Amino acid sequence: MPASFDLSFTCEFAFTDLAYAERAKVISDAGFLVDFGFATPETVEIFRNPKINTGSFVATTAGSILHPDEVDALVDGVEKAVGIAQEVGSKNLVLLEGLLGPKGEVIHGIEASEMTRWITAYKALERAAKHAEKGGVTLCLEHLNTKIDHKGYGIGLVEEAVRLVQEVASPNLKITLDLYHAQVEEGNVIELIRKYIDFVGLIHVADSPGRHEPGTGEMNYKNIARVLNDLGYTGPVGFEGYPIGDSFEAMQVFRETFSLS
Numbered sequence: 038m039p040a041s042f043d044l045s046f047t048c049e050f051a052f053t054d055l056a057y058a059e060r061a062k063v064i065s066d067a068g069f070l071v072d073f074g075f076a077t078p079e080t081v082e083i084f085r086n087p088k089i090n091t092g093s094f095v096a097t098t099a100g101s102i103l104h105p106d107e108v109d110a111l112v113d114g115v116e117k118a119v120g121i122a123q124e125v126g127s128k129n130l131v132l133l134e135g136l137l138g139p140k141g142e143v144i145h146g147i148e149a150s151e152m153t154r155w156i157t158a159y160k161a162l163e164r165a166a167k168h169a170e171k172g173g174v175t176l177c178l179e180h181l182n183t184k185i186d187h188k189g190y191g192i193g194l195v196e197e198a199v200r201l202v203q204e205v206a207s208p209n210l211k212i213t214l215d216l217y218h219a220q221v222e223e224g225n226v227i228e229l230i231r232k233y234i235d236f237v238g239l240i241h242v243a244d245s246p247g248r249h250e251p252g253t254g255e256m257n258y259k260n261i262a263r264v265l266n267d268l269g270y271t272g273p274v275g276f277e278g279y280p281i282g283d284s285f286e287a288m289q290v291f292r293e294t295f296s297l298s
Contacts, residue, residue, distance in 0.1 A: 042265070042295050045070035045092040045275035048080075051284040058083050065090045067288060072275050076121045084125035091126045092275065093239060094118075096176060101135030102161035103154050103191045104146030111135065115165045119172035129239045129273060131213050132165065132176045134158070134192050141181075143189040154191065159204055166207035177238040178202060179213035182221035186248075193222050195229050199236045211238030217278065220245040220256055227264050234268050242291075243278025250280055250287040251294040262295045 046069045052060040061071045061083045070092030073080040084091050096118035100111030115132070122130055135145025148154040162178070169176045178201065183193040192198050198212040214237045219226050230237075242261075244254030251258035265274070274295055280287035 042274045047072040047277045096130040097133040101145035102158045108161040166210040169209035177213040182218040213239045215241040217243040241277040
């Protein structure tokens with residue numbers, strides 16, 4: 038059976054010479070879902086356009102799941118994000134453990150006690166998942182690499198995100214499996230895919246090193262695409278990286294890599 042992935046492209050990383058609305062049109066016209074980092078008034082208005090193929094956005098606008106004092110802010114933000122997702126037709130939302138700064142730096146609270154940290158995360162995700170269930174949206178908790186891009190982030194390993202999702206046991210809470218972050222943090226990504234595919238709601242890709250399109254680094258994304266296909270994954274696969282040159286060329290490479298043709 039040929040692959041049937043829903044492919045998406047993140048606006049913030051590509052076609053940077055164009056305004057956001059123009060980027061979204063180019064991506065959507067090419068047959069991709071349009072992903073945005075965050076739901077700002079501008080991006081929500083773009084998503085409202087019926088001609089735009091609505092993808093995902095980040096649900097985390099404040100707070101942290103890893104600090105008791107910041108859980109309420111995070112859950113309130115998730116509730117609002119779910120409402121926006123219902124309005125614009127987003128089916129999956131990326132959930133970070135906490136708010137990041139403009140350069141991806143950790144600016145959210147992380148409790149010093151490991152036991153308190155993980156108990157707090159479990160309770161916070163239970164609350165967030167209830168909003169997702171009510172809104173018919175899937176929250177996808179994302180691990181990030183702590184070695185290059187997001188030093189100090191609390192959930193660096195895929196297994197850590199999976200264990201939290203497994204414990205909450207909500208049909209509307211899964212993980213974002215970011216294969217670039219997984220490669221930087223721990224490697225062995227094909228084995229990670231095989232082990233945890235049942236918990237995956239969304240996949241992000243970019244090559245490593247560099248975080249560019251497939252074929253620019255050390256990762257064999259053709260093999261990865263075949264594994265995903267063999268395992269029956271049919272969910273969204275999004276390119277969340279920086280085109281090394283022309284954005285149109287990067288988009289075509291991404292499409293060809295995951296078409297398995």
